[in-house]
Amino acid sequence: MYKRLCISLSMLIAVLAVTAQAPEMNFTVSVKEPSTHVYEVRFECNGVKKEWVDVKMPVWMPGYYQILNYADNVSAFHVEVPGGDTLKWEKANYNTWRIYSNYADRLNISYNVKAVRHFVATNYLDEERGFIAPTGMFMHVDGLINQPVTLTIEPYSKWDRIATGLEPVKGKKYRYSAPDFDVLYDSPILMGNLEELPSFSVKGVPHYFIGYKPGQFDRQAFINDLKKVVEAAVDMMGDIPFKHYTFIAIGPGGGGIEHLNSTAVSFDGTGMNTPESRKRMLSFLAHEYFHHYNAKRIRPIELGPFDYDKGSRTDMLWVAEGITSYYERFCLKRAGLITEDDLLKNFENHIRAYENKPGRLFQSVAQASYDTWADGPFGRTGDDVNKTISYYDKGPVLAMMLDFKIRHETRNKRSLDDVMRTLYKDFYQAKRRGYTAKEFREVCEKTAGVPLSSFFEYIYTVNDVDYAKYLGYAGLTIDTANKPVPGAWLGIDARAKNDTIIISAVDWDSPAWLAGVRPRQVLKAIDGKPATMQLLGEVKNKKAGNIVKLQVEQGGVLKTVPLILSTQFTRSFTIGKTSRPDQLQSVIFKDWSRINP
Numbered sequence: 001m002y003k004r005l006c007i008s009l010s011m012l013i014a015v016l017a018v019t020a021q022a023p024e025m026n027f028t029v030s031v032k033e034p035s036t037h038v039y040e041v042r043f044e045c046n047g048v049k050k051e052w053v054d055v056k057m058p059v060w061m062p063g064y065y066q067i068l069n070y071a072d073n074v075s076a077f078h079v080e081v082p083g084g085d086t087l088k089w090e091k092a093n094y095n096t097w098r099i100y101s102n103y104a105d106r107l108n109i110s111y112n113v114k115a116v117r118h119f120v121a122t123n124y125l126d127e128e129r130g131f132i133a134p135t136g137m138f139m140h141v142d143g144l145i146n147q148p149v150t151l152t153i154e155p156y157s158k159w160d161r162i163a164t165g166l167e168p169v170k171g172k173k174y175r176y177s178a179p180d181f182d183v184l185y186d187s188p189i190l191m192g193n194l195e196e197l198p199s200f201s202v203k204g205v206p207h208y209f210i211g212y213k214p215g216q217f218d219r220q221a222f223i224n225d226l227k228k229v230v231e232a233a234v235d236m237m238g239d240i241p242f243k244h245y246t247f248i249a250i251g252p253g254g255g256g257i258e259h260l261n262s263t264a265v266s267f268d269g270t271g272m273n274t275p276e277s278r279k280r281m282l283s284f285l286a287h288e289y290f291h292h293y294n295a296k297r298i299r300p301i302e303l304g305p306f307d308y309d310k311g312s313r314t315d316m317l318w319v320a321e322g323i324t325s326y327y328e329r330f331c332l333k334r335a336g337l338i339t340e341d342d343l344l345k346n347f348e349n350h351i352r353a354y355e356n357k358p359g360r361l362f363q364s365v366a367q368a369s370y371d372t373w374a375d376g377p378f379g380r381t382g383d384d385v386n387k388t389i390s391y392y393d394k395g396p397v398l399a400m401m402l403d404f405k406i407r408h409e410t411r412n413k414r415s416l417d418d419v420m421r422t423l424y425k426d427f428y429q430a431k432r433r434g435y436t437a438k439e440f441r442e443v444c445e446k447t448a449g450v451p452l453s454s455f456f457e458y459i460y461t462v463n464d465v466d467y468a469k470y471l472g473y474a475g476l477t478i479d480t481a482n483k484p485v486p487g488a489w490l491g492i493d494a495r496a497k498n499d500t501i502i503i504s505a506v507d508w509d510s511p512a513w514l515a516g517v518r519p520r521q522v523l524k525a526i527d528g529k530p531a532t533m534q535l536l537g538e539v540k541n542k543k544a545g546n547i548v549k550l551q552v553e554q555g556g557v558l559k560t561v562p563l564i565l566s567t568q569f570t571r572s573f574t575i576g577k578t579s580r581p582d583q584l585q586s587v588i589f590k591d592w593s594r595i596n597p
């Protein structure tokens, strides 16, 4: 009975295998006339036999949490079946093309993609190079994101090189494969006459750096440093989860985006010859590289499977971005490329940036994560008062505090490094999924061996942060004393345009702010005299308590505003060392700021 059942089951499977052939997805992207900034895409979609087929273009790129409306760049959408019959289609919604395929087995879809914005999250094409942001180039069949896919690139005839993390198909020039669309979407592509810098291997895994006009600098010295940075990250995490990694340098601009086994970074070699800007560049590359662990594999549960139609919101970007920003510095420090002083200065800067924004009174770091889709990657700009913060500022500071707390509670037996390794092992490797906020906290508390309620309050509230307590665990001090800024405080920044003085910023809670002065108003007069930049500058020579009368204009309405000058107070947040650290403080600081052997 048992045996017979087995036979009939295997027969059934054989029959199913013949009738239900797995769908097959093949793309070809051609660059014929790069000066038109248009890519021509052909999408062979076989084996999806349905009355109609919905194909979709994502609206965002994972790693860049903004809606990018890629479908706007699509034109000349066309579908036919082999033999040439054209199929009817219509837009079912903003990013969905519904093809009335009437159970046809093979669909030949074609469309053009306009590529004019030079940025790491958008497609770009000109006579010199092409960059493919895959979520903005490749459509997928609704519900079939898990299908394997191949890609053939037909680059412009004058180009000789393609850089991508995709797996090349052996024996086929410019042909690549991906096990599913998530991998395709996570593999940007740069093509042109590119330059490949010397490659290097870490634990036997090759790392490439390929770029468009990477500029003038000592390639080998730079690659030697980059290798040390990569080694520091790998040394900490212990595992390399891919067969090769590519730094894709797209040319001038700003920003970078992390991907599974590559990163697309703006890079044109600017500043590579001065030590300070070179450290900044290495730190930026360390950030993107560390992301292949933290964000791509150790990830908030909301960040995969992705919602390509709407975007995926999480309140845990303070971990995915903030902790990555924390470790980018340690990759450099442990590689011996920055000093102890550089490290501490970096945290001072983050603390100052956070503390000097009124947003700290309004938005928690968890809210900043969740609202980044509306606020922008670094918080809002352009509002009269910025009620947002950046998780790139508060995140790394919280990471430092958490690290010190764990080290303190475990007598430096454990650290945030252990949290990251545990998350990698338990969630990425074992459970193959992201962590929830609750699970993240559980791992932290298990590592520390104590409840961490007062620390986690800082994540979900806008409570004042007790830096001194946490820095003290490593024998560090911080100057949080309020000190008066010399001169009287008005609180206005302005710029002159021809003879007009336009108010560009007003300090929140300053005398000008409290009197109702706002950015974009025109400053007409100060104490009855026509306003000039010089006159505005002289206000600070007055005394706190003096009265100043400003005349401002907005929308044709003039008003005179009397206000009382006051004194501005600031805190330096300078980090120092206590003169007599105890043994545990010394051990913690020494280990925290170590250089790898």
Ligand SMILES: [Zn+2]
Residues within 6 Å of the ligand: 287, 291, 320, 321, 324
């Ligand atoms: Zn990042």
